[in-house]
Amino acid sequence: MPFSFKNFMKLHRVSLILAVLSFVFYYTFAYHLQRTDFIKLLTLFVALYFFCFKLIQFEKLNFRFLLGIGIIFRLIFLFTEPNLSQDFYRFIWDGHLVSNGANPYLNTPDQLMENMVSMIPNANILYEGMGSLSARHYSNYPPLNQLIFAIAAFVGGKSIFCSVLTLRAIIILADIGIFYFGRKLLKNLNRSPHLIFWYFLNPLIIVELTGNLHFEGVMLFFFILSMYLLSIDKWKIAGIVLACSISIKLVPLLFLPLFFKYLGWKKSFAFYAIIGITSIALFLPFYTPEFIDNYSKTLKLWFSNFEFNASIYNIVKKIAIHFDAKPWEFIKEYGKITPILSIATVGLFTFLPKKYDLNRVLWSMMWVLTIYYFISTTVHPWYVIFIVLLSVFTTYRYAIIWSAAIVLSYFTYSQADFKENLWLLTIEYISVYGFIIYEIIAHNNKK
Numbered sequence: 001m002p003f004s005f006k007n008f009m010k011l012h013r014v015s016l017i018l019a020v021l022s023f024v025f026y027y028t029f030a031y032h033l034q035r036t037d038f039i040k041l042l043t044l045f046v047a048l049y050f051f052c053f054k055l056i057q058f059e060k061l062n063f064r065f066l067l068g069i070g071i072i073f074r075l076i077f078l079f080t081e082p083n084l085s086q087d088f089y090r091f092i093w094d095g096h097l098v099s100n101g102a103n104p105y106l107n108t109p110d111q112l113m114e115n116m117v118s119m120i121p122n123a124n125i126l127y128e129g130m131g132s133l134s135a136r137h138y139s140n141y142p143p144l145n146q147l148i149f150a151i152a153a154f155v156g157g158k159s160i161f162c163s164v165l166t167l168r169a170i171i172i173l174a175d176i177g178i179f180y181f182g183r184k185l186l187k188n189l190n191r192s193p194h195l196i197f198w199y200f201l202n203p204l205i206i207v208e209l210t211g212n213l214h215f216e217g218v219m220l221f222f223f224i225l226s227m228y229l230l231s232i233d234k235w236k237i238a239g240i241v242l243a244c245s246i247s248i249k250l251v252p253l254l255f256l257p258l259f260f261k262y263l264g265w266k267k268s269f270a271f272y273a274i275i276g277i278t279s280i281a282l283f284l285p286f287y288t289p290e291f292i293d294n295y296s297k298t299l300k301l302w303f304s305n306f307e308f309n310a311s312i313y314n315i316v317k318k319i320a321i322h323f324d325a326k327p328w329e330f331i332k333e334y335g336k337i338t339p340i341l342s343i344a345t346v347g348l349f350t351f352l353p354k355k356y357d358l359n360r361v362l363w364s365m366m367w368v369l370t371i372y373y374f375i376s377t378t379v380h381p382w383y384v385i386f387i388v389l390l391s392v393f394t395t396y397r398y399a400i401i402w403s404a405a406i407v408l409s410y411f412t413y414s415q416a417d418f419k420e421n422l423w424l425l426t427i428e429y430i431s432v433y434g435f436i437i438y439e440i441i442a443h444n445n446k447k
Contacts, residue, residue, distance in 0.1 A: 048203035089129035095153030144247035239274030366390035
């Protein structure tokens with residue numbers, strides 16, 4: 001055994017033990033966990049968050065070690081199907097449609113199953129796997145996301161496993177890209193590069209992206225690359241890349257006004273034009289007269305039909321029901337108000353701050369998205385991943401607390417009727433709001 005390795009073992013014994021324990025826990029999560037077993041799920045998450053905190057605390061300057069174990073933790077999930085989400089069945093379904101030249105926005109899986117589509121291998125398995133909620137709605141995944149689904153379906157062919165493997169490989173590569181450009185962006189913003197590990201080693205990010213195949217990671221890769229390009233004044237290319245991020249998930253659309261004061265009115269209008277032209281070019285292959293109607297109907301569902309792990313909405317709903325409001329009517333009315341409040345929030349963060357460098361833009365994005373999710377009716381665990389990444393570029397850490405506390409919402413998955421436990425949601429949001437208040441007071445005291 002070389003002396004250098006012996007020395008490393010001696011100096012980093014505790015960190016190596018923590019890494020091995022994390023490996024075992026992630027393996028258990030990937031291969032020996034049913035989502036109905038909430039106690040086991042919660043125990044695994046609590047332990048993994050503790051290990052993550054200690055590893056960053058002990059090894060924050062040891063970039064190769066933390067990068068290496070972060071990649072290894074992701075590779076553990078390589079040969080298993082997601083155990084907390086069934087969305088991947090719809091990804092593969094849409095991918096086969098696109099790879100065969102069909103438009104995924106024109107028909108629901110229910111409609112296609114009536115005609116017994118022959119272009120989709122394993123159609124019955126995918127249809128049953130995605131669930132009735134997904135099957136009766138049109139696809140809501142933007143075009144670049146559909147292209148990735150098509151690649152996975154083409155590579156996988158008749159094998160669901162190979163399609164899953166392809167999707168997972170793309171997500172892992174995207175996460176490594178986030179680490180690379182995120183670290184460079186931190187340096188450009190005069191922040192410590194080690195902060196990127198609060199994203200890269202976060203258990204929620206590893207489980208929900210690599211494990212459950214949510215494409216927030218690919219969206220964030222294009223987003224963080226765009227922010228890095230802005231930091232080196234390549235704003236034209238940044239506009240194209242940001243349009244790619246929007247074409248994976250629509251969330252970055254919320255931030256577009258925030259660039260106005262940062263770029264100035266001349267550059268910003270050109271920047272918006274580049275994003276608009278690129279986005280139209282990406283959507284154009286799927287355009288039909290029915291596309292706009294079907295896609296907008298699907299998007300409206302998120303504001304007026306679905307509810308999960310909500311914060312302010314649950315409080316307001318309880319009050320409204322006390323005064324004899326009908327829940328199914330209330331959510332539709334609430335859904336009309338949410339976009340207005342979101343636009344008002346973006347407006348405040350766009351025009352109120354006097355100083356507007358890239359640090360301030362990222363800070364504003366974090367708060368805009370936080371407020372948006374606080375007033376939303378639906379906040380799935382993987383939604384807060386974006387806030388976790390944004391928080392890395394600020395001095396606020398409440399997003400990391402939220403990423404841990406949101407694990408309590410998984411209790412709903414353990415119930416046959418998917419009924420939420422409002423006491424657990426209360427604990428989650430008291431933790432988040434409490435830490436935000438603490439951080440705001442602490443920041444104000446430093447001024």
